[in-house]
Amino acid sequence: MVTRLAFAVEEAAFAALSVVGQPSMAAGPVEPFSGGIPLAVIASALALVALVSVGGVVVARRDARDASRLARQRGRAMNELLRTVRMAESIAELGVWQYDPTTGEQQWSDGMRRLFGIEHDDEFVAGDAETLLYANDIDLIAHVTRQASERSPFTLRYDIHGYDGVPRSISVQACNLFGQAGKVVRIIAVVRDVTDQISRERALEDSRQAAELEAHAARELAETDPLTGLANRRRVMKELDRLIIDARDLGRPLVLVVFDIDRFKIVNDTHGHLEGDRMLQSVARIAVDHTRQGDMIGRVGGEEFVWIIPEVNQLLAEQMAERLRQAIAQGSAIGAVPNVTISVGLAQLRKADTSLTLFSRADNARYDAKEGGRNLVKLAA
Numbered sequence: 001m002v003t004r005l006a007f008a009v010e011e012a013a014f015a016a017l018s019v020v021g022q023p024s025m026a027a028g029p030v031e032p033f034s035g036g037i038p039l040a041v042i043a044s045a046l047a048l049v050a051l052v053s054v055g056g057v058v059v060a061r062r063d064a065r066d067a068s069r070l071a072r073q074r075g076r077a078m079n080e081l082l083r084t085v086r087m088a089e090s091i092a093e094l095g096v097w098q099y100d101p102t103t104g105e106q107q108w109s110d111g112m113r114r115l116f117g118i119e120h121d122d123e124f125v126a127g128d129a130e131t132l133l134y135a136n137d138i139d140l141i142a143h144v145t146r147q148a149s150e151r152s153p154f155t156l157r158y159d160i161h162g163y164d165g166v167p168r169s170i171s172v173q174a175c176n177l178f179g180q181a182g183k184v185v186r187i188i189a190v191v192r193d194v195t196d197q198i199s200r201e202r203a204l205e206d207s208r209q210a211a212e213l214e215a216h217a218a219r220e221l222a223e224t225d226p227l228t229g230l231a232n233r234r235r236v237m238k239e240l241d242r243l244i245i246d247a248r249d250l251g252r253p254l255v256l257v258v259f260d261i262d263r264f265k266i267v268n269d270t271h272g273h274l275e276g277d278r279m280l281q282s283v284a285r286i287a288v289d290h291t292r293q294g295d296m297i298g299r300v301g302g303e304e305f306v307w308i309i310p311e312v313n314q315l316l317a318e319q320m321a322e323r324l325r326q327a328i329a330q331g332s333a334i335g336a337v338p339n340v341t342i343s344v345g346l347a348q349l350r351k352a353d354t355s356l357t358l359f360s361r362a363d364n365a366r367y368d369a370k371e372g373g374r375n376l377v378k379l380a381a
Contacts, residue, residue, distance in 0.1 A: 008188055077131070096171070097129075099141060099187040101148075106130065106141075115193050117162025131223040136160040144174055148184050151176070157194070169198045183341055227277055228284035236298035236306050240355040243296075243310050254349040255317035257307035258362040259324075259342045260318040264303040271337050282334045290324045306359075312378065314348040321346055321377045329375060343369035347380035 021380045048271035063366055089287045095111035108129045116132050118124050138158050147154050153175040161167050223235035231239065241254070247254040261267075261283060268276040280303065287305060296308040305325075309317050321344045345365030347358055361380040369376040 007202055028266065036243050037370070057251070071219075072239065097140075097174075097189045097191055099144065099189075101184055102189070105218070109263070112191065113247060114208075115168070115191055116160075117164030117166055117168070119164075120198040121194075132160065133158075140172070145188050147174070147353045148176065167195075168193055169195045174181050213220060228281055228299050230284055230288075230305070231296060231298035233298065233300040236296065236300055236308070237355055237359075238322040239296050239298075240308055240359070244349060244353070244355055244358070245310060247310060248351075253309045253313045255309045255314060256349070256358050257321050257344060257360045258306050258310060258359070258366045259307070259321075260301070262341045262343055262365065262370075264340070267337060267340065274334060275337050277324055278334050279332065279337050279340060282332050283328055283340070284331060286327050287324060290320065290327060315347070318346055318377060325375065325377055341375035344377040344381065346377060 095113075095115050096107075096109040096198070098107040098113075099105070106129070108124075109366045110124065112129055113119075113122075113124050116129060118128070130140075136158065138160065140156075143156055153173055156172040157169065158167050158172070159167065171192045172190070173187050174187055176184045177188065179185040179188040196270055221233055223238075224230070227230045243254055246252075261279070264276065264279075267279055280299070283305070284297070284299065287307065291297055291307065292309075294310055296306075298306045298308075300306050307321075309320065312320070325342055325344055329341045331339065343366055345362045345368065347362035347365060349358055353361075365378040365380040369378040372378065
């Protein structure tokens with residue numbers, strides 16, 4: 001600025017001398033001096049030059065003072081920023097990492113001491129952080145480089161053992177800084193110890209899973225027959241509704257089998273209710289052994305059972321029911337209680353059936369087996 005001002009002054013002085021060097025049109029003699037230019041004119045020009053030069057010096061000094069003041073202000077602001085960052089690192093227990101892809105230079109803030117288990121008084125030099133990460137089989141630069149196209153911040157998480165041997169979970173929240181050419185010129189990341197947070201999340205997840213298991217157990221208990229461990233009536237009917245919908249949607253057959261133990265009252269009256277309960281368990285075990293994956297066996301009354309057989313036509317279901325009848329008649333004896341027999345009713349799903357009408361038709365077929373002499377399998381009309 002001073003150079004431009006001096007140049008302007010020189011131009012002004014030269015112009016003044018050029019003008020005054022011309023013959024004057026005014027009357028009166030002009031005293032020549034130094035080639036015809038009056039001494040007073042030269043003095044005036046030099047005074048103008050001196051005045052402008054002094055003004056330039058004043059302006060330059062003022063600009064210098066302003067620049068110095070601005071530099072001091074920026075310095076104070078930077079110191080305040082660094083102090084705030086150090087305070088934030090201390091309070092939030094975080095550190096700052098910077099990486100220059102061009103030079104390969106990494107910078108780690110002092111806040112990394114706590115994250116890597118370095119005592120406050122121990123020396124923390126360049127390379128300590130990289131050494132610790134490599135010791136934990138972590139290539140941070142490779143990981144962030146794979147995110148070079150990310151315009152939004154991204155997060156990486158690692159489990160490490162610090163210099164003090166304590167296991168920690170750290171979170172690296174990084175962002176790419178792009179230059180004018182669209183290339184990453186710097187990567188800046190905030191590194192936090194999230195060990196406690198992960199522990200809380202895991203504890204919360206464990207609690208949630210425990211609550212789900214407890215709820216599931218409660219549902220199982222509410223939908224399970226406590227004596228035989230089979231599904232109870234509530235669960236059977238709910239599952240029957242679902243399987244009917246699936247059968248219709250897929251266009252596949254479904255058969256419902258209803259059976260009960262013949263003359264079960266005689267078992268209770270002769271051998272007692274405890275032996276009667278053991279007989280119910282024996283029949284339940286045999287029935288389960290005759291089911292396929294996807295079938296359901298349930299106890300829906302005192303000695304009454306239901307067998308839902310999806311994706312099987314009536315002919316094959318009748319053969320399956322017959323094998324079950326024979327197995328119980330030949331192998332249900334327990335202790336002093338001899339073998340028992342069952343009466344079986346079977347109904348195949350029709351287009352107009354609901355779970356209730358299907359159950360009713362199978363149950364009526366069971367009554368037909370009873371009326372026909374027991375220990376029989378009867379098909380629904």
